[in-house]
Amino acid sequence: MVRTVEWVDTDASGHQHNSAIVRWVEAAEAKLFRELELPEYFPAAPRVQQTVNYTAKLWFGQQVTATVTVQRIGRTSLNLAFEVVGHAHDHHPEAVAAHGTIVVAHVPAGSATAQPWPDALRAAITPAAGGRP
Known part of the structure; x- marks a missing residue:
């Protein structure tokens, strides 16, 4: 996904805000x-961990490309x-x-804990993960 660093995306030092x-x-x-x-992924997939490694600065007006890939789908979790x-x-x-x-984690509506991914969602995600279980 291509974006442009907008003024609102920068901090007082002039580069992107984290x-x-x-x-x-x-x-x-x-x-x-x-x-x-x-679409059923969004309301049922809260983050349980996120790691960001910042390695270069981005500046106002600069074009950026963000990509996300599926690394692995587990029984109740998904690594991106x-x-x-x-x-x-x-x-x-x-x-x-x-x-x-x-x-x-897969936490469907009405559940307080992680539950196994539905088969249809797992089947759609697995090819995106390169066939890894």
């Missing part, structure tokens, strides 16, 4: 699950990997600005 990375990753995650035709790349901009070369992982 929260902008999270918003772009969430948008890429939403795009992935829309493409998989799994993400990367945010800043395109070359105003004397700054293209660089990975952030990368990391997200773990979500």
Whole structure:
């Protein structure tokens, strides 16, 4: 998902605020699950862990690409990997600005604890995970 670093995405030092990375990753995650035709994923997949490694600065007006991929689907959890790349901009070369992982749990409406993923959702996600169980 391609975005532009907007003024609101920057902090007082002039580069991206850490929260902008999270918003772009969430948008890429939403795009992935829309493409998989799994709208039921969103209300039933709270984050239980998120790790962000910030590796380069992004600047106002710079184009960025955020990608999310499925690493693994477990019985009740799902591991995602993400990367945010800043395109070359105003004397700054293209660089990975952030990368990391997200773990979500399947907690369907009405449940207080994680439950096994439904078969249909698992079947749609497994090919996205490269066939890994």
